Amino acid sequence: MTTQAPRVRQTRPAPPNPIKVGVARASIELKQFFRERDAVVFTFSLPVVLLVLLAGIFSDPVEKTGVEASQIFAASMIAAGIMSATFVSLGTGIAQDRDDGTLKRLRGTPTPMTSYFIGKILMVLVVSFAEVVVLLAVGKGLFDLKLPTDVTSWLTFAWVFVLGVIACALLGIAISSVPRSAKSASAVIMLPFIGLQFISGVLTNPISALSSPLVEIGSVFPLKWMAQGFRSVFLPDSMTFQEVAGSWELGRMALILAAWCVGGLVLCLLTFRWKNGRQG
Amino acid sequence: MDNAGGMTETAVHVRGLVKRYGGTPVVNGLDLDIAHGEVFALLGPNGAGKTTTVEILEGYRDRDSGTVSVLGEDPGKAGRSWRSRIGIVAQTASDAAELTVREVVGHFATTYPRHRDPDAVIDGVGLGEHARKRVGRLSGGQRRRVDVALGIIGDPDLLFLDEPTTGFDPEARVQFWQLIRQLSMEGTTIVLTTHYLDEVEALANRVAVIARGQMKVVGDPATLGDRANAGAVVSWRENGRLMETETASPDQFVAELVRRNAGNVPGLSVQRPSLEDVYLQLIGEDTSTSAYRRESA
Numbered sequence: 001m002t003t004q005a006p007r008v009r010q011t012r013p014a015p016p017n018p019i020k021v022g023v024a025r026a027s028i029e030l031k032q033f034f035r036e037r038d039a040v041v042f043t044f045s046l047p048v049v050l051l052v053l054l055a056g057i058f059s060d061p062v063e064k065t066g067v068e069a070s071q072i073f074a075a076s077m078i079a080a081g082i083m084s085a086t087f088v089s090l091g092t093g094i095a096q097d098r099d100d101g102t103l104k105r106l107r108g109t110p111t112p113m114t115s116y117f118i119g120k121i122l123m124v125l126v127v128s129f130a131e132v133v134v135l136l137a138v139g140k141g142l143f144d145l146k147l148p149t150d151v152t153s154w155l156t157f158a159w160v161f162v163l164g165v166i167a168c169a170l171l172g173i174a175i176s177s178v179p180r181s182a183k184s185a186s187a188v189i190m191l192p193f194i195g196l197q198f199i200s201g202v203l204t205n206p207i208s209a210l211s212s213p214l215v216e217i218g219s220v221f222p223l224k225w226m227a228q229g230f231r232s233v234f235l236p237d238s239m240t241f242q243e244v245a246g247s248w249e250l251g252r253m254a255l256i257l258a259a260w261c262v263g264g265l266v267l268c269l270l271t272f273r274w275k276n277g278r279q280g
Numbered sequence: 281m282d283n284a285g286g287m288t289e290t291a292v293h294v295r296g297l298v299k300r301y302g303g304t305p306v307v308n309g310l311d312l313d314i315a316h317g318e319v320f321a322l323l324g325p326n327g328a329g330k331t332t333t334v335e336i337l338e339g340y341r342d343r344d345s346g347t348v349s350v351l352g353e354d355p356g357k358a359g360r361s362w363r364s365r366i367g368i369v370a371q372t373a374s375d376a377a378e379l380t381v382r383e384v385v386g387h388f389a390t391t392y393p394r395h396r397d398p399d400a401v402i403d404g405v406g407l408g409e410h411a412r413k414r415v416g417r418l419s420g421g422q423r424r425r426v427d428v429a430l431g432i433i434g435d436p437d438l439l440f441l442d443e444p445t446t447g448f449d450p451e452a453r454v455q456f457w458q459l460i461r462q463l464s465m466e467g468t469t470i471v472l473t474t475h476y477l478d479e480v481e482a483l484a485n486r487v488a489v490i491a492r493g494q495m496k497v498v499g500d501p502a503t504l505g506d507r508a509n510a511g512a513v514v515s516w517r518e519n520g521r522l523m524e525t526e527t528a529s530p531d532q533f534v535a536e537l538v539r540r541n542a543g544n545v546p547g548l549s550v551q552r553p554s555l556e557d558v559y560l561q562l563i564g565e566d567t568s569t570s571a572y573r574r575e576s577a
Contacts, residue, residue, distance in 0.1 A: 024390050
């Protein structure tokens, strides 16, 4: 029963740096994302289609402001675009990774889960950026969205973008554990996505016209604050009268989005599952 | 080999392994030793606890009790360094459909501290001409070879193969066996789970039969269940008729037969029980074999 003498093996070097592996994963994640045409169309088209329809239907200028309703929709829709590229694509994508054996394979290799998440976050940063570019192009081209020329506005844009991407990405990772399988994932994940757009001032304008219980619910989640942040960047300050608080509330916005980044991380750590509902 | 110091002597060392699902033991006091460099096959009907045992060895599942040491570490607690020393070819993966064979094998290569050459591995599993094809467009058997390539890309010391040749055509199976022999010659320890008994006979140094969560028997496939010494059926032709005799000592019987017929025994054959006979008898003792028969047919 004894066989060939086992090869004398040199000791192995330490496994590669998790960040390096995460960056390598981001590259294959992006390839997979952009090659899956259905997912690309789904992620990119929904916010664009909603914007074109809404801004096309409600194009009247807001009284005495010189701002058109379509410009307001175009600014707010950037937040929904980011949520689509992060929350929706991660929620469905990770549920699929759980079903198709991606996560099981990784657990059997030296790739640490940190690298898996680094790969996912880098991927959604790139996809979100592309989504924002598309929405800005549509907004500017069709609906006369005014791109700001001052540095302060672009700085605001940058931090709302980064905090929004991180918060929504973490919530997407967390919600990926809710559906029992990849098949039911998009249904489970579209419901909060569409629902929040109605109560966060993305599909409804102005947000102050909503009943206060709805606004209160919406104000709990990041989407409302992201939409408000992008309105502050792309609309003149004279438009603050349409906001719930009568101002852009940038300080509060930063706090709430940052809190979601921390809370989302905790939620992910508490709820993340490696297996789907059917695997033992 | 299986003393307290056995951790360094054996690639896999298991004592009293127990795993329950909802109170029912699936693995019930299993002992197992696999030496470095062995090709070790695990046989057993579906539901015998085979896959559960292997998944515990791979670190996918926790156990309820018992000691388990794989490459000197507890798989339930082992970290990345341990994972870079093992390779796993599990069942039913359908991931990475949008990546090409070269991309996915090349990616996983970079995640190991030491790896084989991706192109050589792709050639080795017979996917050389499909290297630029997307994994999702491969046939079932080709898809399986991607799994094998990913199992060996990290140059493992220990390789787990769970029904690796399901969906292979006969030629691909023989090619695959050649690859496994090559890995074994290079010193890789191989733990093979399969339903194909010819695969066990072709590859394994030792085979274990698991039924009802316990080890029924462990041994050389050629002598399993004492089949080398078991009774045999001797058949020959005499006066145009087929004669058949079951005997405990076929050598003596044949010698007598040859003497009686002055060295001319037409159609002489001696048949020992096949591995399949022994296996079916072993598991038939306590479980229905119908599921097995269907699958191996």
